[in-house]
Amino acid sequence: MTPAYATFGEVAAERRIASAPLSHVSIELGHLYMEDFQAGPERLREQFRQVAPWAETMRRSWQSRVPGGRARVSTCFLIDDYFSRFSTPAELVPMVLEAAAECDLTIDYLARESACAEADGVKLARLVEDRLVTDPPADTNGARPPVTETGWLCNGARSPHGGAVQAMGSARGWEPPAQNAKRRHSIFVDVELWDTDSRGRTWSCPFLAAVWQLLRLGLIRNEGELPVRPRPRGPSFPSDWDELPAIVQLNPAAAPFSAYSTLSVLSSRFLPVELAVRTILSQVFVDAEVLGQVAARSAGEGIPLRDELVDRISYVFLGV
């Protein structure tokens, strides 16, 4: 009798990871906070006027890289409804769209900042927090759990606690913190991830912005599924932010929301925030299978991607 080859599989033993549709680049045209809104529509128009040429440059750059110029470029706009609630979608969204249109910009997707904390019942911020793998200072050999300050994340070793008294009774002087990957001198960054009060945990702006970047890069999964899918806009916008989907697709013909790379065009006042975002993202472990999917897809298109996800993010910082 010839041997028979049997294969056996078990569904619960296999991992299934959904893949995200991907553009070449996701361009963030702006990020609206209450103070911008209070400054009136002229501030918004001014911002879009400044952003437009950069967005165009990025679009052209991708068109020249992709055969036939068929670059997939999507644009997005983030509104803060997490730290402060102002106006209503019904009032605000048309104003934003109008201001963008005046500068020949199309906003493909509109997202709410609170969606970065929780969207469609998935606690995205928690998901990302669980995937932080802290940057180890020298002499971290695994024998002890990583040294962490709850709710903070840094890129090195913190200064020893002040007021410590050494043996022999002499007070210990100040010792500097140190960056782990320093080149001779340190640039030490310590980022607050969240704080708590009577209402519970409030995630920090850089942490939510890190989640935002990961969403735009299509790198978050919840139980193998995409946690947030953009939903088409309805005939009108609701009067309550909570009724607005986490990500609304405004342009039916838009390229996919997530992309191989991102560009954010921001006021230079966001520079420290983005340094913090990069400090966080440098310590987020993205599922190897998800990374592999994205890498395989981009390689199939002849577009090499950087292994390190922070290298897939570009910025333009604008002066006031």
Add this chain to the structure above:
Amino acid sequence: MLVMGEVRTGLLQNSGEIPESLCQSVLGLLSGERVRVSRRPIVYAVSPDQLTGVDCRLASASRARVRGVGTVLSRASVTGGRLLQGSSHIRVVRSESDHRLSWSHYLARAGVVEVFGKVRVPDLAEGFAENGARDDCLDLGSVSERFMDAVQASPFLDRKAPFRSARTRLRWVAECGGPGSTGTGNTSAGTGAGAASGSAASGGAEIPGTGVLSPEGPAIRFTLGRDQVRTLRLVLPGGFTPGVVDFCEDLALHDWLLTTLLVIVERARVGTATRGEVTAKLAPAVDHLLHLWMPAARLDEGFAPFWETLERRPGFSRQWQSLVERVRDQIAINTLALLREAGGW
């Protein structure tokens, strides 16, 4: 490529075995990620992979100072709802840089530790296998232990083990040849779909040198050490596959079963204690251990020859069978004695 790991094995701290449904809660160490469960031929549940960052010395036989930076890949698993394992491993490659890079570089290479300067494979392999975490060197055992502790601390467990048992430690080193061990530089374009199997761009460079076992074909050496420490040396000319880790965990599991059953039989003081006492001491083995023996149950075909070799020498299943028969014979004799007392024959 050099791959090394440490598996810790012990009894799940619960009075009975836990059902499959509870494995999800107990091993769910990472939100948004499912615990994988396989039911045939024995229920086996494994946690999502976890990473731990390290920057430290690696043990070397020559005591050379070798510094490595990277991430340790770990997971916890429960077999038969009864046995808990914490397992960690790293793949060692030579860094292409002479200084530490930004952390994102290392996080893009899960489970890879990059070493600086010139190193020799046998030196590192020998150092790790023989010395483990001496002198603040990389301590994979403690990492494994922490994930085990995290599982044992689950509120779903009653923390009442049915008998006392010790955790065993299996340190393993595999010298892997073949493709896939050479660095590809900074971009992942060349790795394509290969990265999907968890072997994301390795970065770094191959460390030259052949093993001390056999430079030709596959080889295995299993050593029973003191203090519940076992070492396993492997030579895999075909290159690294994740199946190596499964094999080492499987071996660690069966070594623990054998070790623990030996202790139970020894504690029963057959021939010294009364038959009733002996049976009472042996009962937990029947209740909790005997059905768990299933070597090579889920292994890649490629590792079957290793198990076969170990079955010849030292003969794991032979020893297990003999112990199991001894336990059953003791219980049978006691049953007969009880029947005789009850029936008066």
